Amino acid sequence: MTGTVDIGDGRILVPDNEWDRVHGPSRCPVVSVIIPYYDQPSQLSLVLAALAEQTYPADRLEVVVADDGSSQPPPIDRWCARLDIVTIRQEDKGFRAAAARNLGVSASRGSILCFLDADTVPTPDYIRAATRLPSLLPDALVVGRRKHSSAAVTEPAWLVDAYERTGDLLHPGWDAYKYMISAVMTCGRSLFDAIGGFDESFVQYGGEDWEFANRAFMAGAVFAYERTALAWHDGPDWAERSVSARTDSKNAEALKLAPLITDPAARRSGLRYRVPDCVVIVASDSHSAASLSVTIATSVGAAADCGVWIVGANAANLYHELGLDDSRVHLDEPDDWIRARCRFVVEVSGRVVFGEDSLQRLCAEVGPGAAGGVKVDFAGDSSSSESCDAALTVWTSRALHRSRRWVAESGRSESELMNALFGVRRASAATVGVQVARSEPWLSW
Numbered sequence: 094m095t096g097t098v099d100i101g102d103g104r105i106l107v108p109d110n111e112w113d114r115v116h117g118p119s120r121c122p123v124v125s126v127i128i129p130y131y132d133q134p135s136q137l138s139l140v141l142a143a144l145a146e147q148t149y150p151a152d153r154l155e156v157v158v159a160d161d162g163s164s165q166p167p168p169i170d171r172w173c174a175r176l177d178i179v180t181i182r183q184e185d186k187g188f189r190a191a192a193a194r195n196l197g198v199s200a201s202r203g204s205i206l207c208f209l210d211a212d213t214v215p216t217p218d219y220i221r222a223a224t225r226l227p228s229l230l231p232d233a234l235v236v237g238r239r240k241h242s243s244a245a246v247t248e249p250a251w252l253v254d255a256y257e258r259t260g261d262l263l264h265p266g267w268d269a270y271k272y273m274i275s276a277v278m279t280c281g282r283s284l285f286d287a288i289g290g291f292d293e294s295f296v297q298y299g300g301e302d303w304e305f306a307n308r309a310f311m312a313g314a315v316f317a318y319e320r321t322a323l324a325w326h327d328g329p330d331w332a333e334r335s336v337s338a339r340t341d342s343k344n345a346e347a348l349k350l351a352p353l354i355t356d357p358a359a360r361r362s363g364l365r366y367r368v369p370d371c372v373v374i375v376a377s378d379s380h381s382a383a384s385l386s387v388t389i390a391t392s393v394g395a396a397a398d399c400g401v402w403i404v405g406a407n408a409a410n411l412y413h414e415l416g417l418d419d420s421r422v423h424l425d426e427p428d429d430w431i432r433a434r435c436r437f438v439v440e441v442s443g444r445v446v447f448g449e450d451s452l453q454r455l456c457a458e459v460g461p462g463a464a465g466g467v468k469v470d471f472a473g474d475s476s477s478s479e480s481c482d483a484a485l486t487v488w489t490s491r492a493l494h495r496s497r498r499w500v501a502e503s504g505r506s507e508s509e510l511m512n513a514l515f516g517v518r519r520a521s522a523a524t525v526g527v528q529v530a531r532s533e534p535w536l537s538w
Contacts, residue, residue: 095516100502104231106495108514110265110461112226112233112317119225123153125203125282126220128211129193131161134168136212136327145175149220157181158211159197161189191291191301194275198285206285210276212327213239223279223322226315232284232495234306234314236262237277237322261318265461267436268356269316273309275302277324280314287498288312289433292353300346307354308433313495355436360398365420368434369400371452372427372490376442377405379482382414384444387534392441393421396452402427435490436460443483448526455487455525458518465492465515471522471529483529489515 095108107114126144130137137158144156156178158167162185169178181200183193198206205224209215219237226233240247255272256262262269275291288309295301310316351359355370373392377385385403393399401422403412412424432438437456458467469485496510503510511517522528 096513098499098503098505098510098513100231100499104229106232106499106503106510106514107230107315108516109465110263110315112230112315113263115226115230115233117229119221120228121150121153122205122224122228123155123203124149124205124207124220124224125198125201126154126156126207126209127194127197127201128156128158128209129161129190129197130158130163130167130211131188132163132165133211134165137167138171139214139327140209140211141169141172141176141178143214143216144220145172146217147215147220148218149224151176154220155179155201155203157197157201159183159193159200161193162186187296188298189293189296190275190298191295191305192293195290195293198282198290204282205279206282207279208275208277209324210326213276213324214242214327215322215324219322219324222319223277226317226319227279227281227284230315231281232313232315233280233317234273234284234309235279235317235319235322236273237279237324238318238320239274239277239324239326242325242327256318256320259318261320262316265310265316267310267461268358269461270303270307270310270354270356272318273302273306273316275305276326277322278302278306279322280309284309284312284314287494288314295349297342297345297349299342300350304350304353307356311433311436311490311494313491313498353434355398355434357398365398368431369421370398370435371396371400371437371439371456372431372435373399373401373439373441373452374426375401375403376440377403377408377411379443380407380411381533382411383534383536384530385411386415386536387530388441388445388447389415389422391447392439392445392452393419395447395449396456399452400427400431432490433494438488438490438493440484440486440488442485444530445483445485446528446530448528451526452487455485455520458520459487459489459492464518465489465496465511466517468517468519469522469525469527470519471527485527 098106156176158180160182167180205227223237226235291305352366389401466488471483492515496507
């Protein structure tokens with residue numbers, strides 16, 4: 094049964110994305126406000142003036158201005174008496190907001206990281222509201238409310254609709270990364286480090302916050318929209334701006350994101366990328382080359398966006414015996430870069446034969462609002478699969494990552510955390526169309 098897990102120091106872990114289980118005021122940890130900046134002196138002054146008027150304790154707040162190579166240093170001198178403020182600079186090599194944010198984090202000391210853009214002015218309670226959840230729930234990734242001060246429409250309808258539809262992201266689905274805006278984003282340092290920071294390969298406007306948020310969700314982040322954390326942006330939303338070559342700009346963003354985000358909406362072209370949506374890890378121990386070929390072939394045929402990794406003592410010999418030239422099939426374990434971005438991890442042992450939509454059915458059993466894993470019962474609904482010579486489990490990567498991350502601090506095993514935070518279902522082999530081959534397959538024609 095799922096439930097909260099106390100990890101001490103007043104902090105807890107919650108099941109799935111259930112941030113509404115967190116109660117009480119902020120623990121008031123040291124907060125680092127990270128501001129990427131490029132030649133915006135007047136706008137930055139408004140942001141710093143607002144930070145100097147925050148209701149959050151001033152002695153628990155620091156500001157790091159991360160200068161992306163401006164022609165003149167950021168004007169911070171007049172604020173040094175009222176704010177704990179520093180600047181750090183990187184060379185001007187074009188638009189590098191992602192790298193600037195990472196640079197700012199590297200120069201900060203707070204356990205909570207509050208990202209604000211240099212043209213986004215927080216209201217007096219912004220820091221207190223934005224940091225409450227991360228101070229109590231270390232998996233929280235909070236997006237604040239951004240209004241636009243010089244636009245006919247102060248809040249983009251697409252964001253308003255999304256937050257209402259998801260209950261302020263309490264029920265995020267797989268695509269809520271699209272509603273996490275880095276201009277008003279807050280998280281704990283431990284989560285930021287576990288995610289690996291922003292992807293510095295983003296060197297154009299847009300996309301880096303979607304990629305970061307998606308990777309955070311795969312790492313087990315709990316998404317939350319904090320509508321009382323309000324900030325005002327100096328200008329309209331991008332969708333309402335007069336942008337030249339708008340189609341070219343959005344296409345460039347989409348092409349950059351497609352290899353990194355496995356959401357089917359990002360991959361409608363049917364093209365294949367290094368990171369598949371579904372990572373299948375096949376243990377080769379009980380296989381011949383012939384039986385392995387069947388397990389591999391049926392697994393990649395059972396999911397639209399799938400990759401297979403063959404592991405085990407005899408994996409290399411069997412792989413070479415197969416003579417494959419298939420970019421979807423690999424030797425050894427998938428690397429951390431892939432594990433950080435895929436949605437599903439499938440573990441297979443034994444001579445499993447998948448039906449044409451088996452993985453699709455199994456993946457539908459897990460995910461946000463569902464379980465973290467599903468185990469296939471080959472022996473029948475009343476028996477355990479351990480009595481059979483095959484095993485098949487489908488996990489969400491976010492459930493695996495979060496469960497593993499808190500083993501040491503919680504004092505619980507990975508299995509205990511998986512059950513407490515996500516739950517594990519069982520499904521009969523017949524229901525999902527999976528079989529175990531009891532004899533050697535006949536491949537001849």
